[in-house]
Amino acid sequence: MKLTGQDIINELQDRREQARLGGGAARIDRQHAAGKLTARERIDVLLDPGSFEETDMFVVHRTRDFGMDGNTIAGDGVVTGSGLIHGQLIYIFSQDFTVFGGSLSAAHASKIVKILKLAIQNGAPVIGLNDSGGARIQEGVDSLGGYADVFLQNVLASGVVPQISVIMGPCAGGAVYSPAMTDFTFMVRGSSYMFVTGPDVVKTVTSEEVTAEELGGADTHTQISSVADGAFDNDLVALAEIRRLIRFLPAHNAAPLPKLPADDDLARTIPALDSLVPEDANSPYDMKELIINVADHSDFFELQADFAKNILTGFIRLNGSPVGVVANQPMVLAGCLDIDSSRKAARFVRFCDAFNIPILTLVDVPGFMPGTAQEYGGIIKHGAKLLFAYAEATVPKVTLITRKAYGGAYDVMSSKHLRGDANYAWPTAEIAVMGAKGAVEILYRSELNDADKIKKRTADYENRFANPFIAAERGFIDDVIIPHNSRFRLIQAFSKLRGKRQQNPPKKFGNIPL
Ligand code: HXC
Helix, strand or coil, X not given: CCCCHHHHHHHHHHHHHHHHCCCCHHHHHHHHHCCCCCHHHHHHHHCCCCCCEEECCCCCCCCCCCCCCCCCCCCCCEEEEEEEECCEEEEEEEECCCCHHHCECHHHHHHHHHHHHHHHHHCCCEEEEECCCCECCCXXXXXXXXXXXXXXXXXXXXXXXXXXXXECCEEEHHHHHHHHCCCEEEEECCCCEEECCCHHHHHHHHCCCCCHHHHHCHHHHHHHCCCCCEEECCHHHHXXXXXXXXXXXXXXXXXXXXXXXXXXXXXCCCHHHHHCCCCCCCCCCCHHHHHHHHCHHHCCEEECCCCCCCEEEEEEEECCEEEEEEEECCCCHHHCECHHHHHHHHHHHHHHHHCCCCEEEXXXXXXXXXXXXXXXXXXXXXXXXXXXXXXXCCCCEEEEEEEEEEHHHHHHCCCXXXXXXXXXXXXXXXXXXXXXXXXXXXXXXXXXXXHHHHHHHHHHHHHHHCCCHHHHHXXXXXXXXXXXXXXXXXXXXXXXXXCCCXXXXXXXXXXCCC
């Protein structure tokens, strides 16, 4: 009998209710018992209240093998759609572990592909919440094809719209390559892991005994592999932090930057900065102090905080506008550039450049890290990544040298020579080929056994080069500024660069040393 009127609406409501239940109450309980929210709860927490519009709620798989005939659940293990974060349109997919373990079928993949295509077409960030047992085992190659379809869209979306992945459960096998190609990957401590091959296969192939957590947990990927940009204690914190991150990002590569009210005094002087750099040139200080002091409301969204700590990367706002910060950290390895820090910063610089986010570079770098580990590991190629990234970047680039800017690292760190737009130094800056001690040991090798002579030579070298004025005389430094005025000067510099237009020669793309 054909349904009419209210019955039709009731039927629709029933179908929706059924779909919203996913894999059913028992599996939802299991998800909660594991300390995890469900796919739908996560969307509710992430998006502005009432803003979620679901697509493809009734999609089911088309598998007939291995008992799957008739075994369908509406939505097929992924909840997809669009909504708002702080009023900004967002596309989202959230894998539902309660439905076939969130595993990816061809139908499940086609839902994600649809979302990615809409995000590209309509110019909005896309967020993927990953919680999946991987390829739908009953589907075989259909599932693998589905993954490849997703990968392709991730690549096409790269540089067009920001892509964010949050790993909130298993993410194993080839499935890891979708998050790996997005701009930012975050994990939840204790409940998420990522690996290409799991502990069992590792044991069979290499005889190593390792737990899933050790192999691919949040600590591993934030501290050792750098696969993840950050980790959070639970789902709620992770989702709140993604809401915070979105506020720093434009909707797409031609969109204006999101502005917040400029309600932190732009001319705020910061007396503490006048004594930030210690008198002893070899004593460390915390560069984060500078970042937090100049940023609007001290708000710094740090990325890769637990990896390559000798360089800091993240977003701040200056007078309401987002700025990407790259800063040497003298507290760790004296702020040297090495393989890991070069890679970390290069990727960040390229993200900022792709999305027109101005870059602030804070410099205190004694040079590149020496040693066989670095040379054998390819510091030449990895250091070149950062050099390349800065040189090709056409966004506004403002640089402030606080202390050391030695050797090749001086060139690399957004120097004037790489098209730095405004290059400032504090009076404590030392811009030279190397430190005075090293320089004297090379220039006056024959006098090394005469301590007095060497002391004088060192003092001469320091007097000549341990300051910003030689560079300023040549115009490599635009101005030597008083530390307590730094916030005002940086804001001024960026505001004058708002209309910057710069293009690289026409090309398909540059060949960054990967
Ligand atoms: C189909 C799956 C599944 C999968 C889990 N399930 N993984 N169904 N395909 N890949 C189902 C289970 O049958 C179960 O169904 C439910 O999801 C929950 O799984 P459990 O095992 O009960 O959960 P848990 O103990 O938490 O273990 C989670 C898990 C485990 C670690 C993810 O399920 C697991 O190892 N799954 C297989 C992982 C895997 O090998 N995937 C293929 C990787 S290769 P019921 O009905 O009982 O609730 C790959 C290639 C991609 O992904 C290549 C791309 C290029």
